[in-house]
Amino acid sequence: MLARQRQEHILEAVRRHGAVRVSELVDSLGVSDMTVRRDLDALSGRGLVEKVHGGAVSVHRNTTDEPSFAAKSNRQLPEKTAIARAAAELVEPGMAVGLSAGTTTWSLATRLAEIGDLTVVTNSIRVAEVLHARSDPSQTVVLIGGIRTPSDALVGPLAVAAIRSLHLDAVFMGVHGIDGRSGLMTPNLMEAETNRALVESARRLVVLCDHTKWGTVGISSFARLDEVDVLITDPALDPDARRQLEDQVGRLEVAVR
Numbered sequence: 319m320l321a322r323q324r325q326e327h328i329l330e331a332v333r334r335h336g337a338v339r340v341s342e343l344v345d346s347l348g349v350s351d352m353t354v355r356r357d358l359d360a361l362s363g364r365g366l367v368e369k370v371h372g373g374a375v376s377v378h379r380n381t382t383d384e385p386s387f388a389a390k391s392n393r394q395l396p397e398k399t400a401i402a403r404a405a406a407e408l409v410e411p412g413m414a415v416g417l418s419a420g421t422t423t424w425s426l427a428t429r430l431a432e433i434g435d436l437t438v439v440t441n442s443i444r445v446a447e448v449l450h451a452r453s454d455p456s457q458t459v460v461l462i463g464g465i466r467t468p469s470d471a472l473v474g475p476l477a478v479a480a481i482r483s484l485h486l487d488a489v490f491m492g493v494h495g496i497d498g499r500s501g502l503m504t505p506n507l508m509e510a511e512t513n514r515a516l517v518e519s520a521r522r523l524v525v526l527c528d529h530t531k532w533g534t535v536g537i538s539s540f541a542r543l544d545e546v547d548v549l550i551t552d553p554a555l556d557p558d559a560r561r562q563l564e565d566q567v568g569r570l571e572v573a574v575r
Contacts, residue, residue, distance in 0.1 A: 319347065319348075319349070321357065321360070324347055324349065324353075324354075324357050325357050325360060325361055326394070327346070327347060328343060328354075328357055328358070328361060328367070328374070329361065329366060329367070329530075330530075330554070331343070331346075332367050332374060332375070332376050333376065333530065333533075336375060336376050337370075337373060337374065337375040337376065338373050338374055339372055339373040340354050340355060340358070340372055340373050341372075342373075343357075343373075358373075358374050361374070362374070394528045394529075394530060394552075396575045397528040397529070397552040397554070397573075397575070398421060398422045398425045398526075398528060399425055399575070400552060400573040400574060400575045401422055401425075401426075401526050401527075401528060401550045401551065401552060401573045402422060402425035402426040402428070402429055402526070403429065403573065404550050404571055404573040405426050405429075405490055405524060405526055405550055406426060406429035406430060406433075408488065408524060408548070409430060409433055409436070409488070410433075411433055411434055411435040411436060412435050412436070413436060413437070413487040413488065414436075414437040414438075414439070414484075414485075414486050414487050415430075415436070415437070415438055415439070415486060415487060415488050415489065415490065416438075416439045416440065416481075416484075416486045416488070416489035416490065416516050416519060416520060417430075417438060417439075417440040417442060417445050417489075417490050418440070418441065418442065418471070418489070418490070418491045418492050418513060418516055419440075419441055419442035419443075419444070419445070419467070419469055419470060419471030419472075419492065419509075420442070420469065420471075420491075420492025420493075420526070421492070422492045422526040422527075422528065423440075423442060423445060423490055423491070423492045423526060424442065424444045424445055424448065426490055426526065427440075427442075427444075427445040427448040427449055428448055428452070430449065431448060431449055431451075431452035431454070431457075432452075432454070433454070433457075434454040434456040434457065435454075435456045435457070436454075436456075436457045436458075437457070437458040437459075437460070438457065438458070438459050438460070439460045439462065439481075439484060439486060440459070440460070440461060440462065441461075441462040441464060441471055441472045441473065441477050441481075441512055441516075442470060442471055442472070443461070443466070443470045443471075443472065444470050446459055446461040462476075462477045462480050462481060463476050463477065463480070464476045464477035464508075464512065465477075465508065467506050467508075467509055469506075469509075471506075471509055471512070472512075473506065473508040473509045473511070473512040474508045474511075474512065477512045477515070478511055478512055478515045481512065481515040481516055481519050482515050482518070482519065484519045485519060485521075486519050486520045486521070487520070487521055487522065488520055488521065488522040488523075488524055489516045489517060489519065489520035489522070489523055489524065490524045490526060491513065491516065491517070491523060491524065491525050491526065491541075492525075492526050492527075493525060493526075493527050493531055494531070494534060494536045495531055495532075495533070495534030495535050495536045496525075496527055496531050496532055496534070496543075497532065497533055497535070498543065498559075498562040498563075498566065500535070500539045501539050501540075501541050501542040501543050501545075502525065502539065502540055502541040502542075502543075502546075503534070503535060503536030503537075503538065503539050503540070504536045504537070504538055504540060505536040505537055505538075506536075506537075506538075507537060507538050510536075510537075510538035510539070510540040511540075513540040513541070514540045514541070517540065517541045517545060522547045522548070523541070523545060523546050523547050523548075524546075524547060524548045524549075524550065525546050525548070525549045525550070525567075526550055527549060527550070527551050528551060528552050528554075529551060529552050529553075529554040529555040529556070529559075532555060532556060532559040533559075543562075543563065543566035543567050544566050544567070546566075546567040546568060547567075547568040547569065548567070548568060548569045548570075548571060549563055549567045549569070549570050549571070550571045550572075550573055551563075551570070551571075551572060551573070552572065552573055552574075552575075553572055553574060555572070560572075
């Protein structure tokens with residue numbers, strides 16, 4: 319098993335149980351005590367777990383904690399790639415689509431760059447950079463202005479005013495967190511308003527959400543689950559979460575790597 323796979327296993331165990339012991343990880347992973355401790359050092363260095371005597375515990379995060387784009391960009395890469403691939407299949411030439419900020423929508427942008435005769439509206443600096451560098455000349459890329467957040471989103475009154483004048487065929491939305499009661503959440507109040515405007519501008523809302531987002535809480539909700547037309551996730555999503563989503567969203571799609 320590769321280091322990345324071991325560390326994802328450890329993170330999942332911490333998320334599910336709140337804490338893990340080195341001895342338990344040695345048994346479940348089939349590796350040495352030293353290997354597990356190196357993995358915990360790596361995860362602790364990235365701020366994903368807190369090391370304690372004999373193991374690790376989850377890092378307490380406030381509802382306003384907002385990881386940077388760089389901090390999120392290496393998480394769940396295979397899952398995000400599969401989700402982006404499935405999302406790209408929903409886009410056809412001639413459409414006008416919106417992409418919110420996020421590392422999964424950034425992955426989607428690399429695929430949309432190959433589709434001609436497309437208009438892409440985004441409030442993500444990273445998404446705009448990808449499309450500008452790689453896109454077909456027939457594409458139109460519109461970067462909405464605003465105040466920059468740690469996740470490289472442009473948000474605030476200027477962004478909201480611009481988005482509210484638009485009518486998009488579909489919006490592809492990344493999320494900070496999601497659950498059955500609160501819906502789609504963000505840790506940034508101004509980003510919540512900007513995301514609401516994106517949701518309202520679209521005929522179809524497509525949410526890109528890997529399994530780690532379920533149960534993560536942000537300070538502000540910006541859409542209910544029943545407003546989501548399509549939600550694309552990965553097979554590691556908790557079965558109870560899957561049942562809730564199947565009951566509430568228009569369609570749940572599981573993207574296999």
